[in-house]
Amino acid sequence: MAETATRGEQTRALILDTALRLFEEHGYERTTMRAIAAEAGVSVGNAYYYFDSKEHLIRAFYDHNAERHVAASRPVLDSERDLARRLRGVLRAWADVNAPYHEFAGAFFKTAADPHGPMSPFSRESAPTRAQVTEIYREVVAGSDTKIPPALRSELPNLLWLFNMGVVLYWVHDRSAGTAKTYELIDRTVPLVVRLIGLARFRVMRGVLDDLLDLIRSLSGAT
């Protein structure tokens, strides 16, 4: 593609890369905008020219990693048909992609938690990136040979995205070496989730499931 990015794009990328590196090295809070600008060899004003705020650097990082997550999910989506393997592969891909940033992910998570802020994963500004990731889970479901109750099928990608958010929640709190516990969480919850999906066929579960889906449809859009 375009080997030659415009000068602005280059500067923007330089500032972002520098910021991410300093965040990795010294943490988010302890990295000042002045330090980022100095290390990148630009003025503070220039950094603010490309990023409206320090938090917007996190958003750029978030969008960037969502794309890497999509790419890292490609192999398993192209090679596996079993639902559990597909889901497990995509979640592990997420953890792999984000591993280098685990140290400062807390700060990222904190700004993401601001309910009406632009960084919230539920916000309008996050909609494009959210759609991009939800699309992975649509493909996880669509490309699987596992039988899925039709009532559940359309809502399932959104539920799996929510499940992904749950894994993120555990991950940011995970202090085990190499976030081993998060990988264990993925490996052990995925079979449970798939079994629950299978259980949805049974008469006794159908009542609960239908009510749940009905509830989700009626309450979505609180933000």
Place this chain on the structure above:
Amino acid sequence: MAETATRGEQTRALILDTALRLFEEHGYERTTMRAIAAEAGVSVGNAYYYFDSKEHLIRAFYDHNAERHVAASRPVLDSERDLARRLRGVLRAWADVNAPYHEFAGAFFKTAADPHGPMSPFSRESAPTRAQVTEIYREVVAGSDTKIPPALRSELPNLLWLFNMGVVLYWVHDRSAGTAKTYELIDRTVPLVVRLIGLARFRVMRGVLDDLLDLIRSLSGAT
């Protein structure tokens, strides 16, 4: 009890009350420590003498509201035996108690999301308050006449506390008038939860449930 609080306790309470009032009136971010100190008639340094940081004011608020939640849950716990009614009553009590602070709860939520920060509901510093609230859910279960599978019984209070956190997550994002949607969420999820607990008796569910409980025991304590 002690009609005469020490001077320190009085000053502390004065600062806290003033802060909460200003948070309600102008929001958390827009209320400065200078404004709190000025309005309370003390110096900024004195405010910091009693509260290590602005966020610690939120912690004091959180502890205070946990106590009010316990008190507000008393009536339903003393009068109802049905599990669904008890659970519903306690959750609605939480929403009632926190209603006046919904506007600035987002800021509170944001600082609570910092994984290794002292405000995280999973942190060691939060353990006493968390225990206090979990105790409500232990009582919800213990005082109920609904049949609960023994395997589930001991872990259930913790799971219900987690469920409460889920309701909080929805609540902070809820922009409906009077957070009507949150009350709807409570009213409609509680029967589902209770039905799921009942389903735990069935053979097909037992496998999933046992694995889940096993997983929880093995992964708890990631923080």
Place this chain on the structure above:
DNA sequence: GTCTATAACACGATAGAC
């Protein structure tokens, strides 16, 4: 449109005197 340099502002937080 892209970038620099410098100063200034607001606010959370701290130091040290009394």
Place this chain on the structure above:
DNA sequence: GTCTATCGTGTTATAGAC
């Protein structure tokens, strides 16, 4: 316990250069 003075940092403003 309480105060005043001061610091560090995110952010903005100004005034311009290429």
